[in-house]
Structure formats: C-alpha cells, structure tokens
Amino acid sequence: MKILENIPKRRQQPKYKRLSRIYYNRMFPRNQDAMKVAWSVFIGVFIGVWPTIGFAIILTVAICALFRLPKVPGVIADFVANPVTQFGLFYPGGYLIGCKIVNPAPITFDFLGEFERMSIRNCAVILKNLWVNAADHLLAFMVGITIMAAVVGFLFFFAAYFIVSRRKKKWIAGKTSYIHNLIAEDEIIIKESRNKGKPMMHIYPFKALRPVNPAEAKDISALPYDVMNRAEAKEMAKGLPHSYLRVTRAEIELPDSVDAYDPKVYAHARENLDKMIADGVIAHDKKDCLYVYRQTMNGREQYGLVCCVPAADYFNGIIKKHELTRADKEEDRLRHVLDTNANTGPVFLTYRDNGQFDLFGAVTKRKPVYDFVSDGDGFGHTVWIIDDDAEIAAIRKSFEEIPVSYIADGHHRSAAGARAASYRAEQNPKNTGEEEYNRYLAILFPSTQLKILDYNRVLKDLNGRTPEQLMEDLKQVFDIEPLAEMQHPAKQNQVNMYLQGKWYACTFKSQFLKNLGPVDSLDVALLQKLVLKPIFDIDDPRTSKRIDFVGGIRGLGELVKRVDSGECACAFAMYPTTLDQLMNIADAGEIMPPKSTWFEPKLRDGLLVHTLD
Structure with missing residues (x-):
C-alpha cells in the first residue's frame, strides 16, 4: 500500500529509462479523461508535423487551453516531429502525397531543400520565393503535409486513447482496492483509538x-446530494447553469446509461467545479475565516458555526457517530472528495452548548454576505463571515471546552472526509498533520436549537394477512384506540397507524418497556423488534423492498396518500427521536436503527466549500 516504497529502486535505473518513464506518464496521464488526452495528443502531433516553423509549442498550448484540454500531453506530442522525422519522413512523405494529388509541373531546383534551410528568420523570404517560382509545388506540399499530419495525428489519437483508458482502468482498480483497505484499516483505528487526557473539540x-x-x-x-434521486436532481438543476447539483450530482449531465458511480461522473464533477472557478462564479476567500450559518423554518431559527474539523477527531471519537455506513455509499463520497479535491457538502454536527452560541450574537448583528429564501420549501438561509483574528481565536478557544460533538446528519460525508485525509496523508511522506487536507467541512449547531422530525414507515403489503x-x-403488542382524525403520536412509545382509511393510536404494552437500553427503548427499535420482524417478516428494513420510509417534512398526508392510492397497505407514524436519545446512544458507543432521525431544514451545498489544498 505504500506506493513510495519502490522509488529507491527506480532511482537506480539509467537516466534515459527514468526520463522515458516520466515523459510516458505525462503524455499518457492515468488520472485524466482519456478522450481529452487523446485530442491533446492529436493536436500536438498535428501541429508538430505541420510546418509551424518554431511555433508548435505555443500553438499547441493555445489550442489546448481554448478547448480546455490537458496541455502537457500535447506539448510532449509536439516532439514526435523533430529534425530526423520531419526531414526524413514527414516532409518527403507529405510532399509525395501532395504531388500525387495536385500533380504539379516539373521544377529545376530542390524544393524540399528549400524547406530544410527555412528558419524563423528567413521563412518569409523562402516562402515568397517558393510561392513565386513553385506555387503548385508549395500547394502540393501543404496538401500532402496536412494529410500526413492528420493521419499520423489520428494514429497517435487512437493509441493515446487506448493507453490512457487502460492505464486509468488499472489505476482506478488499484485506487478502489486501496480505498477498501483504507476503510477496513480506519475501522480498526477507530476501535483501537483512545483519547489521552481531557477530550476537547478542535475547530x-x-x-x-x-x-x-x-x-x-x-x-x-x-x-444535499442524497435527498433526491437522479431524475429529481436533473429537474431541480434545469435552467440553473451554475447549480451546485452539477458538482454533487454530476451524472445529471451525462447519459442515463452512465452509472452514478462511474469514474466519468467524478471526473465531470471536477470539470464543473473547475469551470465555475474559471468563470468567476465562485472564488476562495483571501484569508482563513469562520462563518455563521442561520437557517429559518416556520419561524424557528438555528445558528451553526461553519468550520473545519480534523480527521483525527473522527478517528479518536471526539466526533461521535450513531449510524452504520454503507461501504458503497462511503466509497462514492470518498472518490468524490478525492477527485474534486474538495468537501463539496458539509457534515451536520451538534453539541451540548456551554455558552458558545453567545459568541455569535455580535456577528449576527452585522450585514450578512448571503440572505435568501430557498424556492419550494420557503426556508431561510443567511451567512455571516467572521474574519477578525481575535474573534476567531476566542471562538476556537471556547469550543475547546466542549468535549465531543455528534454527527446529526452526514455519516457518509464525515467518513469520506476523514478517510480522504488519511489517503492524502499517506501519499505525502512529509505529512505533518497541519495540511489543509487533514480537515473536512462541518457545521456545528447547538443541540438546544435543533428539532428532529418523525421518520415514518409505510408497508407495501400485510404479509398475507x-x-x-x-x-x-x-393487539398482542399494542393497546389500540381508534382516532377520530389524522394526528401525530402524542408521546413516546406511541405509534399511530393508518389502515383502511382509519387512524389508530397504538401504545406499546408496558411489559415490553422494562429494562431497556438506550437503543432498545427507541420507538423505531421497538416497532422493528415487535412488529416489523415477527408480523411483517422484515428482517432488515435497509434492504427490504416491502417497506419504505417517509420523512416528517412530507407530513402525515403523504402517508394517507400512499395507502389510499393502493401503493401501500398501511402506515405507521412515529414519535420523533429526541436529541438526548441520539447523544446518549452515541456516548454509549451504540448504533441507532436505520432511518431513526430526520432533520430539517437541510443544509445547502455550495454556499461554503472546503478545498483540500
């Protein structure tokens, strides 16, 4: 896994071998788009073969820049045409081809010899003489050399495309294997890590x-990228050329046949991000800052501190998690971070406030840099910048009094951010831990301001009943009472069921509520253990196709709609999990059942992005 281990052996190789390898790697880079590299090589070869008289490199760089192609492969390809190949192959061959096509009249002097004598200083004189004394031969030469340049260029084009595609495929396979190993190793690190001394947050x-x-x-x-499907993302981005979905869900600009996890998607995300920077749509702040992000929903406000947190805090348990992550989802975000070189979406963290929020009071009295209401949901989003060094230092010191933070939402983003840091650190033998890539983007909200919404269940069938x-x-599990109208559960340990057009209040019987741990006492855990598994035969709600989940933001009306339409057979409206339950479970090192929490409003991607360098 240590890719630098074989460097000493390479340095023992002859210099020509090392140089050949360097130029080969630069001409056929494995981390670039194969088609773009191939076109760059074509341009370099074409311009090199064509009589550009000393301007080949300048023209190649200019054309590659114009079409947003990698420049280095084209510049190296220019040297396919050198004095030996030009005067020994390309010029004579092109001239013969042109003569076959144009059929010029005989001349009494050495036409190609004139070209061999040509330089930047005398090219105007020689070309004028050739035009006056052998115009048809000059035309034949230009026609032939153009054909020769195109033929040779396309030969190199196909060769470059094949080589880069093959190299990239092997590189991605090796990178994917590395990532799998990295994930496995980091899980061991997390389990073995122990905080030394007083734990504290670092921002x-x-x-x-x-x-x-x-x-x-x-x-x-x-x-966020994970709250909509591909079709919905495409619809949301319609008419918005700079929508950040073109970075976080770059597959919406590719054919539907391209899988969302295809390497092309990550490469396209990087292209779109780079283009937004090049076009001046987004830009970096001039100095390191902290930011305050306010969200407003139905009159309720929550204020978060936007900052970076060290990957070490994730591995050491300072940043606590309460959910399992899926390997495929984690790898997807990890590859997205590495390929875009950025944390394109923040991790939603919460903490037990100890007066830290009071420090934001003066900040929020200033003029915000952004202040808008998002379309569709009507939620407000406001951002202030903290750029005063003394103010930043005071906030950082205050947060050191908080021992831990908790992932409220974004477990896959958090894991990807931390593991991207591990990956980059291992690639850098001089890594100190202070490099920018050792941190990832997060927003810290005090737990007192947050509200978890219900996360409801709908069942596709009654399992033969x-x-x-x-x-x-x-009735063996619940005390059941009919309800006169649609309503949310009134208390913990109550689940409201919708069946055949009627609502029922279902309260778990007291014998099932004794001697329960922090996880087992959750309503979602009780429902899974006592109802979904034994009655509906659903062992794993994450993989079963017979159950679906409806976030509380959609309201109980969505449950009624799904059942009355015949899409589902019944629905269970859940009492929301509390922040205290979430934090207690994380403190105990336990894992919550899937789909236990739904946070609103969702954080917006693209307002504040952290780049790794």
Whole structure:
C-alpha cells in the first residue's frame, strides 16, 4: 500500500529509462479523461508535423487551453516531429502525397531543400520565393503535409486513447482496492483509538470557496446530494447553469446509461467545479475565516458555526457517530472528495452548548454576505463571515471546552472526509498533520436549537394477512384506540397507524418497556423488534423492498396518500427521536436503527466549500 516504497529502486535505473518513464506518464496521464488526452495528443502531433516553423509549442498550448484540454500531453506530442522525422519522413512523405494529388509541373531546383534551410528568420523570404517560382509545388506540399499530419495525428489519437483508458482502468482498480483497505484499516483505528487526557473539540477556520455574487447564491446552492434521486436532481438543476447539483450530482449531465458511480461522473464533477472557478462564479476567500450559518423554518431559527474539523477527531471519537455506513455509499463520497479535491457538502454536527452560541450574537448583528429564501420549501438561509483574528481565536478557544460533538446528519460525508485525509496523508511522506487536507467541512449547531422530525414507515403489503388478522396480531403488542382524525403520536412509545382509511393510536404494552437500553427503548427499535420482524417478516428494513420510509417534512398526508392510492397497505407514524436519545446512544458507543432521525431544514451545498489544498 505504500506506493513510495519502490522509488529507491527506480532511482537506480539509467537516466534515459527514468526520463522515458516520466515523459510516458505525462503524455499518457492515468488520472485524466482519456478522450481529452487523446485530442491533446492529436493536436500536438498535428501541429508538430505541420510546418509551424518554431511555433508548435505555443500553438499547441493555445489550442489546448481554448478547448480546455490537458496541455502537457500535447506539448510532449509536439516532439514526435523533430529534425530526423520531419526531414526524413514527414516532409518527403507529405510532399509525395501532395504531388500525387495536385500533380504539379516539373521544377529545376530542390524544393524540399528549400524547406530544410527555412528558419524563423528567413521563412518569409523562402516562402515568397517558393510561392513565386513553385506555387503548385508549395500547394502540393501543404496538401500532402496536412494529410500526413492528420493521419499520423489520428494514429497517435487512437493509441493515446487506448493507453490512457487502460492505464486509468488499472489505476482506478488499484485506487478502489486501496480505498477498501483504507476503510477496513480506519475501522480498526477507530476501535483501537483512545483519547489521552481531557477530550476537547478542535475547530479550524478556512478559506471558503463560495459564490462571488450574493444575488446568485440561491441559484448556486442546492439541497444535499442524497435527498433526491437522479431524475429529481436533473429537474431541480434545469435552467440553473451554475447549480451546485452539477458538482454533487454530476451524472445529471451525462447519459442515463452512465452509472452514478462511474469514474466519468467524478471526473465531470471536477470539470464543473473547475469551470465555475474559471468563470468567476465562485472564488476562495483571501484569508482563513469562520462563518455563521442561520437557517429559518416556520419561524424557528438555528445558528451553526461553519468550520473545519480534523480527521483525527473522527478517528479518536471526539466526533461521535450513531449510524452504520454503507461501504458503497462511503466509497462514492470518498472518490468524490478525492477527485474534486474538495468537501463539496458539509457534515451536520451538534453539541451540548456551554455558552458558545453567545459568541455569535455580535456577528449576527452585522450585514450578512448571503440572505435568501430557498424556492419550494420557503426556508431561510443567511451567512455571516467572521474574519477578525481575535474573534476567531476566542471562538476556537471556547469550543475547546466542549468535549465531543455528534454527527446529526452526514455519516457518509464525515467518513469520506476523514478517510480522504488519511489517503492524502499517506501519499505525502512529509505529512505533518497541519495540511489543509487533514480537515473536512462541518457545521456545528447547538443541540438546544435543533428539532428532529418523525421518520415514518409505510408497508407495501400485510404479509398475507387480512386487515382484521393484522389488527388481532397488533393487539398482542399494542393497546389500540381508534382516532377520530389524522394526528401525530402524542408521546413516546406511541405509534399511530393508518389502515383502511382509519387512524389508530397504538401504545406499546408496558411489559415490553422494562429494562431497556438506550437503543432498545427507541420507538423505531421497538416497532422493528415487535412488529416489523415477527408480523411483517422484515428482517432488515435497509434492504427490504416491502417497506419504505417517509420523512416528517412530507407530513402525515403523504402517508394517507400512499395507502389510499393502493401503493401501500398501511402506515405507521412515529414519535420523533429526541436529541438526548441520539447523544446518549452515541456516548454509549451504540448504533441507532436505520432511518431513526430526520432533520430539517437541510443544509445547502455550495454556499461554503472546503478545498483540500
């Protein structure tokens, strides 16, 4: 796994071998798009073969820059045409081809010899003489050399495409294997890590990559990548050329046949991010700053501190998690971070406030840099910048009094950010731990301001039972009372069920509530253990196709709609998990059942981005 181990052996090789390898790697880079490299090589070869008289490199760089192609492969390809190949092959061959096509009249002097004598200083004189004395031969030469340049260029084009595609495939396979090993190793690190001394949070200011024009912030920012499907993301980005979904969900600009996890998606995300920077749509702040991010929902406000947190805090348990992550989802975000060289979405963290929020009071009285209401949900988003060094130092010191933080939302983003740091650190033999890539983007909200919404369940069928049989089975678990109207559960340990157009209040019987741990006492855990598994035969709700989940933001009306339409057979409205339950479970090192929490409002991607370098 240590890719630098074989460098000493390489240095023992002859110099020509080392140089050949260097130029080969630069001409056929494995981390670039194969088609773009191939076109760059074609341009370099074509211009090199064509009589550009000393301007080949300049023209190649200019054309590659114009078409946003990698420049180095083209520049190296220029040297395919050198004095030996030009005067020994390309020029004579091109001249013969041109003569076959144009069929010029005989001349009494050495036409190609004139070309061999040509330089930047005398090219105007020689070309004028050739035009006056042998115009048809000059035309034949230009036609032939153009054909020769195109043929040789396309030969190199196909060769470059094949070589780069093959190298990239092997590189990605090796990189994927490395990532799998990295994930496994980091899991061991997390389990073995123990905090020494007093635990404390560490936060860092950073130079945010953010929208230049505040008026465009609303259209640039986007919901998190994982709250919509591909079709929904494509619809959301329609008419918004700078929507950040073109970075976080870059597959929306590719054919539907391209898988969302295809390497092309990550490469395209990087291209779109680079283009937004090049076009001046987004830019880095000039100095390291902290930021305050306010969200407003239905009159309720929550204020978060936008900062970077060290990957070491994730591995050492300072940043606590309460959910399991899926390997495929984690790898997806890890590859996205590494390929874009950025944390494109923040991790939603919470903490037990100890007066830290009071430090934001003066900040929020200033004029914000962004202040808008997002379309669709009507939620407010406001951002202030903290760029005063003394103010930043005071906030950082205050947060050191907080022992731990908790991942509220974004477990996959957090794992990806931390493991990207591990990956980059291992690539750098001089890593000190202070490099920018050793941190990732987070927003810290005090737990007192947050509200967890219900995360409800809908069942596709009754597992072979009639509604009457289901009610009889449920009476063994619940005390059931009919409800006159649709309503949320009134208390913990109560689940409201919708079946055949009617609502029922279902309270777990007291014998099932004794001697329960922090996880087992959750309503979602009780429902899984006592109802979903034994009655509906659903062992793993994460993989079962017979259950679906509806976030509380959609309201109970969505449950009624899903059942009344015939799409589902019944629905269970859950009492929301509390922040205290979440933090107690994380403190105990336990894992919550899947789909236990739903946070609103969602953080916007693209307002503040952290780049790794």
